[in-house]
Amino acid sequence: MAGGIFSPLGSCSELEKANCHPLVCLLCHEPYQHPCLLDCYHNFCASCLRGRASDGRLRCPLCGHLSVVRGGTGLPPVDRLLQFLVDSSADSEEDVQCANCDRRCAKAELDTMYFCNTCGQPLCAPCREETHRAKMFARHEIVSLSKRTKDIHKKCPLHEEPYIMFSTEKKSMLCINCFRDMQGESRAHCIDIETAYMQGCQRLDQAVMAVKELQTSTREAIVLLKAMIEEVRNSASEEEAAINSLFGRMQEQLSERKKTLLKAVQSQHEEKEKAFKEQLAHLASLLPTLQVHLVTCSAFLSSANKAEFLDLGYQLMERLQRIVKLPHRLRPAQTSKINSEYRAEFARCLEPLLMLSPRRSVVGSAGGIGPGITGTNMLPGGQCSKTLMVPGCPDTGDKMSTGPMVRKPTMHRYISTKVLLAEGRETPFAEHCRNYENTYRMLQTEIQGLKDQVQELHRDLTKHHSLIKTEIMSEILQKSLQMDVQIAAHYSAVEMMRSVFEEVWEETYQRVANEQEIYEAQLHDLLQLRQENSCLTTITKQIAPYVRSIAKVKERLEPR
Known part of the structure; x- marks a missing residue:
């Protein structure tokens, strides 16, 4: 009777290990009885396949391929060729x-x-x-x-x-x-x-040769896939170990950076709180002085006659004007927002571990705003962010990355530098971009040519199994080394321009920062004038009825 249903991989593995007889069913392990041929060209006994069809489809017990079955039997057609071989084998076994x-x-x-x-x-x-x-x-x-x-x-x-x-x-x-x-x-x-x-024998020989070639290719593919499965297993183990190691180092770095950030936040808190308390104490001492002088003015106006007023009034007015002109710090000298840029700092801390391009800090003229906190950074698009410089994350890299940190390219890198030239701005940076683009395109073309040669050699080696001359590999390797020297030289030339551009960028940043501060002050002054005007309008509306009433009374009292 039929055996159990095999799983596809298990069946293929068992079929490969076992030396199966071509006239023995793989399910019942008995000589074929009415062998049936599936669409995947696997044969089984009719009794072994009976009852397995569902909705006119029969799944192969060996490879899982679905075959279409027609008729009420639910079985594929009988394999006449295999039946002939079975009958011939049975006849040959008789005496x-x-x-x-x-x-x-x-x-x-x-x-x-x-x-x-x-x-x-x-x-x-x-x-x-x-x-x-x-x-x-x-x-x-x-x-x-x-x-x-x-x-x-x-x-x-x-x-x-x-x-x-x-x-x-x-x-x-x-x-x-x-x-x-x-x-x-x-x-x-x-x-x-x-x-x-x-003619049939000749064609059969040709078909047999094609099948033998496919058999050889299949065996080679099986060996290759087994080797790749082993490589996948080893690669997975190495990747797991690398993930665990990297995760442990990330935890250590993040823990150290967390302590530094908390210290910086506490330092900012203490500094801002101290500054606000000093300003509050100054204003608290100013308020009684103003109150005393207001009371003094009221009492002086109510008690002094004209002679006394003219004698002492101008001294009082001069004193009040001096009090008003004193430099009183009425507006907060700084914001109450504490910003440690912890997201950027955590990211910067992980950059050496994750092989990311670290960001470069540009110190502004605002000076330090707390321990470990430097000035502001100009980011692409005109945005500003404060940068926390914390020791403990040394920069590592090769020859081309031992200099100042290089920021990760923004979206502007992927826009052709011709955009800068099209704007008509003849600046040193535009001239630098023009020269850079020409050299970069030349190097890119050379690299692409080397890529094409290596891909062609790889295709000949793996697909066509053809021999590759050692001279060709040596030539490609020599060109690659030459390209590495050219790229390193071009990188050094571009890196030497950093100091020149940083001076220009620093001046531009300072000018933009001053203009932004003046602009914000102008808006504040206009808002303050608007509030004062609103107060005057309200007071005027409130005293208008009294003025009209007094005017009417005055008209009645005046003689006509």
Whole structure:
């Protein structure tokens, strides 16, 4: 009976290890009984596949491929070729008796037996020599027993005539009557049995060679895939170890940076709180002074006569003006926002570990704003951010990265520098971009040429299995080393321009910062004037009824 359903990979693995007999079912491990052929060209017994179909589809127990089954049986068609081999194998396993001397031939001696297709009788080797030497048997067809012709293949089942022709169009044998019944166009595709047999053997040899080549390629692919599976396993182990190691180092770096950031926040908090408290104490001491002078003015106006007012009033006014003109710090000298830029600092801390391009700090003129805190940074797009410079994350890199830190390219790098030239600004940086672009495109073209050569060599080595001359590899390696020297020289030349551009950028930043500060002050002054005007409008609306009332009373009291 049928065996259990195999999983595809398990079946392929077992099939590869086992030396399977081509006439034994892979499910029941018995000789085929009514073998059926699936769309994936795997064969199984009809009884092993019965009941497995679902919705007109049958999944192969070996590879999992779905085959379409038609008819009410739910089974694929019978493999006639395999059935022929099974029947032939069954016949060859039976003991054969010579028709002349009644000698029985064992299975091991079948190669010494013959068969007369004309008589339809088996013959042993001695009887073949003795009985079929006469002239009357000269035209008898005597072949090896394994190559005997069965009746079902010897005569046409429709006309009971022997086969004499073969149709290459319909791929079927024909008797004389079948040949006569054919149309004239179809007769042109008919050849004799012997010629058809020779042509068929030649085509079969070609098909066998193609299958052998596919078999060789399949075995090579299996070896390669096994090696890749092992490489994947080793790579996964190495990657896990690297992840754990990197994660541990990241935790250590983040822990140290966290302590430094908390100290910086605490320092900013103490500094700002101290500054605000000092300003608060100054204003708190100013308020009683102002209150005393206001009371003094009120009392002086109510008690002094004209002479006393003219004698002491101007001194009082002069004192009040001096008090107003004193430099009183009414507006906060700094913001209450504490900003440690912890996101950028954590990212900067991880840059050496993650092989990212670190950002370069540009110190502004605002000076330090706390321990570990420097000025502001100009970022792309005109945005500003404060940068925390914390020791403990040394920069590592090769020869081209031992200088100042290089920021990660922004979206402006991927825009052609021709945009800068199109704006009509003839600046030193625009001239630098023009020269850089020409050199960069030349180096990029050289690198692309080397890439194409290496890809072609790799394709010849892996796909075509062709030999590669050592001179070609040496030439490519030499060009690659030369390109490395050129790129390093160009990098050094660009790096030397950093100090020149930093001075220009620093001046530009300072000018922009001053303009922003003036602009914000202008907006603040306008808002303050607007608030004062709003207060005057409100007071005017409030006292307007009283003014009109007093005016009416005055009109009545004045003599006409």
